[in-house]
Amino acid sequence: MNELNKLYSDVIKTHNETPFHFEKVEGASTILKANNPICGDRFELYIGYHDDKISLLHFFGYGCAVSKASTSVLAKSLEGKSLSDALTICKDFIAFIRGEKQVSQEDFKAFSGVHDFPERYECATLAWAEMKTFLEAKLKSQNQNEVT
Amino acid sequence: MALSIKNIKSLFPIFTHRPDLVYLDNASTSQKPQSVIRTVNDFYERENASVHRGLYELSTEATRKYEGVRKKVSQLLDTDNPLSIAFTKGTTESINLVAQGFVRKQLSPGDNIVISSMEHHANLIPWQQVCKQTGAFLKIIPITAQGELRLKEIESIVDSRTKLVAITHISNVLGTINPISEIIALAHKKQVPVMVDAAQSAGHHPISVKEWDADFVAFSAHKMFGPMGTGVLCSKPEFWPQIDPLLFGGGAIKNVTFEKTDFQDYPYKLEAGTAHVPGVIGLGAAVDFIQSLDLQEASNHTHDLCIYFKQKLLSLGTAELLGSPTNFGSIASFQMEKIHPHDVASFLAQANIAVRAGHHCAQPLLESMGVPATVRVSLAIYNTREDVDKTIEALMSLKKFWLR
Numbered sequence: 001m002n003e004l005n006k007l008y009s010d011v012i013k014t015h016n017e018t019p020f021h022f023e024k025v026e027g028a029s030t031i032l033k034a035n036n037p038i039c040g041d042r043f044e045l046y047i048g049y050h051d052d053k054i055s056l057l058h059f060f061g062y063g064c065a066v067s068k069a070s071t072s073v074l075a076k077s078l079e080g081k082s083l084s085d086a087l088t089i090c091k092d093f094i095a096f097i098r099g100e101k102q103v104s105q106e107d108f109k110a111f112s113g114v115h116d117f118p119e120r121y122e123c124a125t126l127a128w129a130e131m132k133t134f135l136e137a138k139l140k141s142q143n144q145n146e147v148t
Numbered sequence: 149m150a151l152s153i154k155n156i157k158s159l160f161p162i163f164t165h166r167p168d169l170v171y172l173d174n175a176s177t178s179q180k181p182q183s184v185i186r187t188v189n190d191f192y193e194r195e196n197a198s199v200h201r202g203l204y205e206l207s208t209e210a211t212r213k214y215e216g217v218r219k220k221v222s223q224l225l226d227t228d229n230p231l232s233i234a235f236t237k238g239t240t241e242s243i244n245l246v247a248q249g250f251v252r253k254q255l256s257p258g259d260n261i262v263i264s265s266m267e268h269h270a271n272l273i274p275w276q277q278v279c280k281q282t283g284a285f286l287k288i289i290p291i292t293a294q295g296e297l298r299l300k301e302i303e304s305i306v307d308s309r310t311k312l313v314a315i316t317h318i319s320n321v322l323g324t325i326n327p328i329s330e331i332i333a334l335a336h337k338k339q340v341p342v343m344v345d346a347a348q349s350a351g352h353h354p355i356s357v358k359e360w361d362a363d364f365v366a367f368s369a370h371k372m373f374g375p376m377g378t379g380v381l382c383s384k385p386e387f388w389p390q391i392d393p394l395l396f397g398g399g400a401i402k403n404v405t406f407e408k409t410d411f412q413d414y415p416y417k418l419e420a421g422t423a424h425v426p427g428v429i430g431l432g433a434a435v436d437f438i439q440s441l442d443l444q445e446a447s448n449h450t451h452d453l454c455i456y457f458k459q460k461l462l463s464l465g466t467a468e469l470l471g472s473p474t475n476f477g478s479i480a481s482f483q484m485e486k487i488h489p490h491d492v493a494s495f496l497a498q499a500n501i502a503v504r505a506g507h508h509c510a511q512p513l514l515e516s517m518g519v520p521a522t523v524r525v526s527l528a529i530y531n532t533r534e535d536v537d538k539t540i541e542a543l544m545s546l547k548k549f550w551l552r
Contacts, residue, residue: 004498004549008491013550039490039506040514040521062520064490123490 003116008065011110015069020076021058028056034071034130036122041067043127045075053082059127066114066123073107074127083139090132097124153441153449157530161185170501170535175320175348175479175508175526177370180434187433188375191426198422200399214425217432218415224435225346225365225382226356234415235428238379239347240270242366243314245381245418246343247274249392250364251312257283259309262340264289264297264326265516266319269509271345275314284311291516295322295471302334310340317355318348321510321524322471323454323479325353328360336361341387347371350380351438352528353447353477357382369427374434378427381418388414395420441529450478450527453536457525460540466547470514470522481508481522484543487550489521495549496523499542501535 028046035042041063048056057079059071074093078086095101096108099115114124157163159181162171171179197206199214218230225233236242251261261275265288279285287305290298306313313335318325332342341363349355350365351372357365364387369378383391391414393400400420402410411417438446458480461467470481484492493505504524507514514520525539 004495007494008549037511040511041490042520062488064488066490068488117494120490120494 003113006113007117007120009110009113011107012065012069012113015072016065019059019068019072021079022060022072023058024060025056025058028058030134032130032134034061034127036063036067036126038122039064041123041126043067043071045071045127045131049083053080054078054086055080063126064123066111066120067126070111070124071127073110074131077105077107078131083135083142087132087135087139090128090135093128094125094132097121097128153445153529156441157532159183159437160530163530166500168500170499170538172525172527172531172535172539173502173504174528174531175371175524176504177376178373178528179530180375181373181437183437184373184375184430184433188426188430191429199425200416210425210429213429213432214423217428217435220432220435220439221380221382224351224355224438226358227382228358229385231415232357232382232385234381234383234418235423235431236366236379236381236418237377237424238368238370239345239366240274240368240379242364242379242381243271243343243345244274245391245394246312246364246366246383247278249394249418250387250390251275252278252282253392254311255279255282255284259284259311260287260307261285262287262289262302262306262310262313262335264315265291266295266297266322266324266510266513267314267316268320268345268347269511270347271314271316271343272512275312289315291324291513293471293517295319295324295473295517296475297324297326297331299327299330302331306335306338306340308338310335310338312341312343314343314345316345316348318346318353318477318479319473319510319513320348320479320526321481321508321513321522322473323476323481323526324471324473325349325475325477327475328362332361332363341384348477348479351434352443352450354443363387369431369434372434373437375424375427375430378424378431380431381415383414391418393417393420397421399423446529447477449529450531451476453527453531453533454478454480456533457527457536457539460536461543464540464543464547467543470517470519478527479524480526481524483519483522484546487546489523491550492523492543492546495546496539496542499538501539501542503539 025046030047032045043061046058057075096103197210199211218233221233222230343364346367350367365382370376397420466485489505
């Protein structure tokens with residue numbers, strides 16, 4: 001049971017029970033879908049921008065405690081950040097989950113228990129991976145627009 | 149004399165190596181008895197040769213054993229002709245063979261194929277794809293909230309443009325046992341052939357292809373104590389000439405010139421390339437193992453155990469079963485109040501209890517029942533009341549762990 005207590009740290013349990021910005025938002029600039037077809041987890045991320053910053057980040061949906069808590073931490077960590085900073089944070093979180101990088105954020109460290117449960121990597125990175133892909137595409141198209 | 153169900157666990161080496169394992173994911177794959185493992189091992193150690201090829205003793209012996217399995221399987225399925233049995237790599241390949249090699253050439257735009265809403269993706273996607281390729285469409289037999297087919301609707305759903313009905317014998321999510329004979333009789337009244345997905349029933353429940361009058365039956369060896377990567381397509385003789393191979397190559401031929409190839413007859417024309425001989429011979433050993441049991445007794449044992457599990461689960465007061473079919477096998481899907489199925493499965497895994505969580509390759513079924521995912525418990529002959537008790541105990545501590 002010790003390992004399980006590590007997996008479901010208090011931070012994860014708390015984020016699961018009272019997730020950050022867990023509500024649908026009408027009229028968000030972007031609605032990003034993070035789905036895991038294998039387990040049926042489905043989240044929608046509602047994103048708004050202001051001056052190249054993520055000014056609003058809410059989410060809603062259904063998923064296990066790990067995927068829900070990690071999406072909650074995502075919303076909390078990325079709101080207010082510039083697109084490029086947000087991308088760096090996404091990369092850091094995913095690398096951390098894969099055991100490739102250390103992190104300093106306490107909220108991130110709460111997911112270290114996932115290292116012992118490789119079958120749960122997907123849960124921890126579900127929304128983060130979608131967000132990373134989305135940000136990369138968005139930054140790329142912005143750069144192209146600047147060039148042309 | 150039939151083997152005693154009571155001591156059967158000892159015949160499965162995995163439980164010797166992992167005495168604490170409570171394995172309740174039998175609908176995914178069953179564990180293998182020593183006899184099957186030894187047969188596969190012995191083949192590679194003592195008998196390895198390709199079949200239908202060499203003129204030496206080893207190859208002759210391998211061929212004899214390989215061909216002998218057709219007879220064993222035909223006895224298990226209660227069908228007259230061993231040549232009805234074609235070896236494939238599993239249920240999925242068998243269904244794809246019928247979809248692409250038999251049904252596709254008969255389909256025109258506006259034709260239809262009938263399946264049910266409780267099908268595993270393996271008995272859904274092959275039909276969906278062949279419809280996409282031909283302009284035909286799928287018609288779905290709906291189910292009740294209890295998780296049973298709406299039988300009365302079949303008569304109007306199967307129409308003059310239906311080319312095939314494909315239906316599961318036992319639902320891999322709900323455990324529902326479908327009345328196959330009745331469905332086949334309804335379809336045959338309209339001259340429509342029926343394919344039965346027996347992945348969850350073969351080797352666990354008595355089956356009679358003859359009594360069913362089924363046209364095609366598919367199953368996998370690995371779900372009935374046999375090796376992975378081997379399966380069966382059983383077809384009625386009248387369809388043999390009409391089933392085209394999907395794989396072309398060595399074996400499976402009568403005569404080859406640069407201009408054309410004459411293929412062998414069914415089932416050999418479907419078995420091009422080097423066969424998975426140890427898999428097939430291992431399947432034979434699995435059938436021997438099953439025949440050494442009283443299959444009705446085995447089926448009663450897992451069914452009783454499933455009832456026991458369902459009762460205990462409901463008495464927790466925090467679990468809800470998905471569906472409540474009257475006629476069910478040894479599979480139960482459920483949800484725990486406020487706790488996601490994955491978190492339930494992870495918790496149980498810590499207590500050495502293996503269950504499945506998710507949509508169990510039946511996403512449309514779960515969606516139609518308004519459920520994103522479930523925990524699934526599926527039982528086999530080696531499971532005991534003790535296994536169920538341990539699981540219920542773990543679910544009780546789960547409640548304490550999560551609901552702070």
